[in-house]
Amino acid sequence: MKIAQDAEMRMLDQMAADFAAKELVEAREDHDRYPFLPLFEDVLAKAHEVGFFTLLLPEAAGGGEQGISALSLILDDICRSDASLGGIIFTTALAHEMILKAKSEALLPPVASGDHSYREALIACPSFDNPGEAGNLLQAKGKGKKHMLSGSIEYVVLAGLCGRALLPAKVEGDESYSLFLVDLTSPGVEVSEPVFSLGLHACPACDLELKGVEATLVGRQGEGRAYFDAAVDKMFLAAAAMATGIMKGSFTEAFEYSLQRHQGGWEIINWSEVRMLLASLAIKCKVADMLLSEACRAAEADEAGWGLGARAAAIHVQELACDATTDGIQLLGGNGYMEDYGQEKRFRDAKQIQSLLGLTPMKRLDYIRRIREGEKPW
């Protein structure tokens, strides 16, 4: 990624790329067969050891105190090989970011890798939702910090993997929702089997049923939307980084294949329509990389309007990734459709992550709402 320019970023870049090459490539097909094969727990433990799950947390909370550029860089590298791990890193980072925005670091679990397992470091949350759009939310009753939550909530990512979840719920009479931290081992919590989904198979989500479950309010009551909105601009960049990584992986595999596979008497790269498809894919990768790098730079510099730029980057890059990975399969022909190669997984994963943080059309409408409310479009 273009943002990997200083020594520390280059080191992170190399570390993430090495990790992906060593831990993710070879067993990708087996990892992706979860829940029908075991989860790649050894990989998760190693990812925790190198600090992937605590990147955004302050050092005082046991984190890496990294910025969005570092998170994006790592997600880009990881998702080239297997976006499932990217989804786990993303979901936990989203939960952390919302907790940080609520100034509730004190609620974070202890995370140091030597003393605590990766499961303790993770926090589940409905990372594919914008709770503000949802028709039905969990109901919360109570006062002060302790509330009792009831109701059902679908697709809470990582709920089957870890002990805590950050969940949106509405206190009766409030206009907007609040955020609560819930111990998933509490009585009254029913966690479904992993929801089998299109992509990110090894980043499982579960449906939850809560019956009077004790929960801790995060930040102030009724301010959940504000924390989500404050966290989400940064996380849009992380989502764009995942899409960028998937695209780059798709291009690399397609390019290498085109140099080896023969058709009509020579390597398929010699056919100009193949080169056109490759060029289209490469250009999408380049555009995504430049867009993401610039959006990260603006975010790190806290430039005016960077949030809108982050959203534009995510919406655009995620759409590019869906198109690019479709061509990525096409370039491998029948082989691209088979699980033995990485392309079909990238196609599924790209479409899956397009739904991160809410419905895509609603993200577009929200974008124009912000401009209408006075944010400068450029």
Place this chain on the structure above:
Amino acid sequence: MKGDGAMGPNRSKALLEREPRFDDMAVSLLAMPRLPKAMVKETKQAVELARRFNDTVVRPYALELDRKKHEDPDFLPWEFVEEANRWGLYTLCIPTLFGGQGVNFPALSYVLEELGSACTGMSNLVGVHYLGVATLCASWNMRLMNKVMRDTAEGEKTGEPCLISLAITEPGAGTDVEEVDLVSKAQVACQAKKVKGGYVVNGRKIFISNGHLSYWHMLVCYEDLKNPQDTVIMLAIHNGMKGFSFGRQERKMGQKGCPASELIFEDCFVPDDLVCINPAQGKKLKRSMKETHMQVIDYIVAASRAGVGAFGVGVARGAYEEALRFAGETEVDGKLLINHEWAQCMLAEMYKNVAVGRLTYEEANYANDLLGMFKVLEWKPIFYYLKYMPKPIMDKVIQPFLNLGAVTWLFRKIYFDWQKETDYQCSSGWGSLSKFTATDIGVKNGQLALEMMGRAGLRHDRGAEKHLRDSKLLQIYEGTNQLNRLNLFKCLIGRDVPGARVFEE
């Protein structure tokens, strides 16, 4: 009609033959008056049957089968195939002449769309059998057509399904084997060597849809691997032949219910009476073996690509129907999704995609009715003769004639020697147009449905994500959509452009 009074018949003809040729752009208009009216009733009944089959068999089992294949990639859906056999789906479009029900072939596309709207994998479990049928028919070997298709009819009676597959793709050659200009330079490796009394076959075929589930396999291989375009040979292989075995099932992203099989041939002896067509037979035809080879391919793909178009429309419709259902029952931002203007426009776009895709496979089928594989069967006298001839007379009096060499000779005269170049250009061109248009639409609607549904659409138990996974294969098999664009160029564009060459970069 008013106009230029000086226009003579020659000038008039020349104007209509100018590109785009009137005969290519108004295929349905030309075909409709020539087609039997009874096709409409037959087609309605076939769609009704497909909808009942969907309600009873496909929808209750589609997600379960898909999940089962995720869990156990080697699972084979025999239960479904036996059910489809009981419902008569494998003989539905086999002509009565060969013991089938004789429903017109274009009706099959509507059936495949219906089944595909519920599950494209299961639609393939039915449709791919007819790819085998079409391949067999493209040899116009009436004796073998009678033998093999009557086995399917017999299998329906006994409850032991007898499906037919097409085995053409090889590990080193996919797109190449669908174009003679490419196959001449392809890395083909499946060879049939002439020996006394037959052929000995060695090699492997891969990605063979329904391979493990079929009894007969139409094997396309080559006598001389250095000269495949002139030495193509089609053999009818059946299970149990010595030297023939099944290899692995591929692990596909979608259409999981329909196995993609590896077929292995190790010194497999195939007797002469199972040769559908070979270069020796080709020598008796007007054109060279290379040209006949392309004619055979064009007959098959002109029909089968319309069928793939129907799969594309089916999957596009399935995705649209899931999105519509979701929009009607889900509240977003305080109101039902279906009452958001953007959602209404998105649904209209998806509906349009389905309708446009359907028009393409219909037009491709009209081309086949008029100029391609179906032209004899849908000629009114033959159509009604076959439809109303009592079955015992068909089976006992007419059928033995099919074993006469003269009948094969006559059909090869009609279908090979008398076929004009513009005939197969039109039907093959429209087949390709339908294939890539409708399958691109299938993928597009799959993507739009998931955009509309968000994370709900990602769940396997909602069914929408399966449509997207299933749709992608359609852009690849029966020739990639890139190859089909090139075939359209070759058939309908490049022929009239001096200096235009295809597959010669």
